[in-house]
Amino acid sequence: MAALAETMPTARARVFHEDDRLLVSAGLYAALGLTIALPLVLMFLWSVADGWAPPNVIPRDYTLSRWQAMIADPGLLRAALNSTVIAVVVTFATALIALPTAWAMARFPFRLKRLVEIFILAPVIIPGLVVAVGIGQVFLFLGLSYSIAGVILVQIVGTLPLMIRLMTATLETIPDDLIHAARSLGAGTVGVVLHIILPLAVPGLLAGGLLSFIGSFEEFDKSFIVGAPVVETLPIKLYTFLDPYSLQLPIASIIAFILLLPALIVFVIAGRILRDDLMAAGMGKL
Amino acid sequence: MQAALHDRKIQLALLLLPGVGYLLLFFGGPLVSALIGSLRLDDGSFTLQWYERIFTRVTMLRGLQTSIYYGVAPVIVSLLVSIPLALLIRQNFRGRKLFNGLYKLPMAVPGIIVALMVIIMAERGGFIDRVIAPFGVSMPKLVRDEWGIGVILATVWKQIPFMTLIITSAFAGIPEDIRHAARSLGASRLNTFAFVEVPLAMPGITAALLLTFIGSMGSYAIPDIVGSPSPRPLSVLMLFEFGEGRFAQVYAMGMVLSLFAVVVLLAYYALTANIGVNRTKGDE
Numbered sequence: 001m002a003a004l005a006e007t008m009p010t011a012r013a014r015v016f017h018e019d020d021r022l023l024v025s026a027g028l029y030a031a032l033g034l035t036i037a038l039p040l041v042l043m044f045l046w047s048v049a050d051g052w053a054p055p056n057v058i059p060r061d062y063t064l065s066r067w068q069a070m071i072a073d074p075g076l077l078r079a080a081l082n083s084t085v086i087a088v089v090v091t092f093a094t095a096l097i098a099l100p101t102a103w104a105m106a107r108f109p110f111r112l113k114r115l116v117e118i119f120i121l122a123p124v125i126i127p128g129l130v131v132a133v134g135i136g137q138v139f140l141f142l143g144l145s146y147s148i149a150g151v152i153l154v155q156i157v158g159t160l161p162l163m164i165r166l167m168t169a170t171l172e173t174i175p176d177d178l179i180h181a182a183r184s185l186g187a188g189t190v191g192v193v194l195h196i197i198l199p200l201a202v203p204g205l206l207a208g209g210l211l212s213f214i215g216s217f218e219e220f221d222k223s224f225i226v227g228a229p230v231v232e233t234l235p236i237k238l239y240t241f242l243d244p245y246s247l248q249l250p251i252a253s254i255i256a257f258i259l260l261l262p263a264l265i266v267f268v269i270a271g272r273i274l275r276d277d278l279m280a281a282g283m284g285k286l
Numbered sequence: 287m288q289a290a291l292h293d294r295k296i297q298l299a300l301l302l303l304p305g306v307g308y309l310l311l312f313f314g315g316p317l318v319s320a321l322i323g324s325l326r327l328d329d330g331s332f333t334l335q336w337y338e339r340i341f342t343r344v345t346m347l348r349g350l351q352t353s354i355y356y357g358v359a360p361v362i363v364s365l366l367v368s369i370p371l372a373l374l375i376r377q378n379f380r381g382r383k384l385f386n387g388l389y390k391l392p393m394a395v396p397g398i399i400v401a402l403m404v405i406i407m408a409e410r411g412g413f414i415d416r417v418i419a420p421f422g423v424s425m426p427k428l429v430r431d432e433w434g435i436g437v438i439l440a441t442v443w444k445q446i447p448f449m450t451l452i453i454t455s456a457f458a459g460i461p462e463d464i465r466h467a468a469r470s471l472g473a474s475r476l477n478t479f480a481f482v483e484v485p486l487a488m489p490g491i492t493a494a495l496l497l498t499f500i501g502s503m504g505s506y507a508i509p510d511i512v513g514s515p516s517p518r519p520l521s522v523l524m525l526f527e528f529g530e531g532r533f534a535q536v537y538a539m540g541m542v543l544s545l546f547a548v549v550v551l552l553a554y555y556a557l558t559a560n561i562g563v564n565r566t567k568g569d570e
Binding site for chain 2: 021022024025028029032035036038039040042043046054055056057096097098100101102103104105108110116119120122123124125126127128129130131133134135136137138153154156157160164214218220221224225235238239242247249252253256259260263264266267270
């Protein structure tokens with residue numbers, strides 16, 4: 001054992017020194033720059049490059065004409081509008097549907113709870129593609145095929161499980177005493193919901209809402225099957241430009257940026273609100 | 287009516303109705319209808335021929351293998367990066383808070399954009415190729431290649447933050463006392479990590495593995511854009527059949543994909559149940 005310890009001095013000397021710290025942060029940030037920042041920068045360069053032939057590592061000429069043309073393109077505008085409307089509706093509908101169910105999951109002991117829990121998780125387990133092709137028949141019957149309403153309904157199947165789980169984890173932490181106290185001080189059910197439960201549920205609601213928004217805004221598989229080619233969202237639009245036989249990197253890069261921007265803004269906001277422990281409570285156990 | 291609302295059972299049913307009802311209608315219903323559709327011929331009679339095709343046709347069989355490969359390979363790579371990353375993030379280094387926010391960025395980036403980035407970076411004639419060209423080196427084929435390196439790169443890029451996040455939280459959830467107890471009882475740092483922390487963090491780690499595996503096995507956009515044209519995974523083949531209008535075949539393929547996901551989930555439950563048993567044994 002002593003020999004083992006001698007051959008592995010690193011295992012013993014893992015106390016962080018000041019130099020190590022600098023080294024670690026330098027390494028981590030370098031990795032971050034190469035894997036995340038560099039591709040983003042290159043994508044941006046592609047969107048403003050005026051021709052970028054192979055030997056050049058960075059483009060020689062730049063132009064904004066493509067951006068101008070794309071922004072003026074009514075098709076792209078419609079896709080952006082569709083994506084935004086769909087994402088907003090999905091987010092609010094998901095929260096509305098999830099809240100009562102999450103309350104029941106967090107607060108009521110009942111016999112089949114584990115079963116219900118697994119059923120709520122099931123849409124995460126079953127590939128979205130399968131749900132989407134299956135839902136086609138149901139939508140044909142309901143007259144929802146190739147409609148925005150259909151895309152919204154199928155996307156909620158994907159966002160609901162995470163929202164319910166996040167909300168359940170949040171609502172579980174509200175102490176019973178608080179509700180009893182409010183009741184004994186004369187608050188009715190509506191009062192308790194409005195003044196106690198909802199305010200305390202805000203962190204979970206915000207986290208779940210932001211994740212639902214991003215999830216819906218960037219969702220491709222299900223929307224593509226249910227909505228394309230009639231309903232066009234930004235990801236569907238981008239997909240049509242990534243066809244290997246007619247690949248247009250500059251135009252694809254522009255759409256990618258338009259698609260990425262709202263998601264990144266929401267994400268920066270989410271980073272401030274979203275607590276890791278909440279996220280892990282939602283998805284860290286199945 | 288008022289009395290009924292005070293009955294706990296009726297309250298519970300009413301509260302569960304929106305979420306569970308929605309999923310029954312728009313998730314359970316479609317799955318059942320797909321299952322029925324996959325077992326029927328055009329005239330409505332029972333058949334297993336759509337399943338038989340999946341397990342006898344060469345393209346389908348290779349598709350199934352490719353799906354599993356695209357599920358497993360990225361998860362292994364992600365795990366190899368995520369565990370050290372999760373351990374590093376625990377340490378106190380300069381700019382830790384900022385890094386903690388930035389590394390999660392890929393979670394907000396759609397798969398299609400990741401595919402585009404892989405094309406820009408790693409394709410022949412792409413950025414890396416141009417940078418190394420002056421040194422007389424050229425890139426091997428990494429996009430739409432036989433080994434699916436492009437797919438793995440894109441999938442890993444998207445998986446690492448999620449996995450790291452869950453694993454970090456799993457490690458953080460272990461009480462400090464347990465670590466101190468192991469150390470004071472003479473376990474080395476390495477042993478404490480391998481035999482105390484990793485087993486306790488296992489449920490979180492396996493959950494992350496499972497979710498990322500299923501996500502990449504069933505995804506369509508990334509393998510379609512940067513994946514090899516042959517063999518193609520079941521998800522891409524499924525969309526092809528969908529475009530051809532062979533719905534019964536599509537449903538059968540969907541059922542097989544789902545079955546794989548469910549089997550993996552059951553394996554997970556069996557595994558974590560075991561961990562639970564061992565833990566209670568240890569307490570006695």
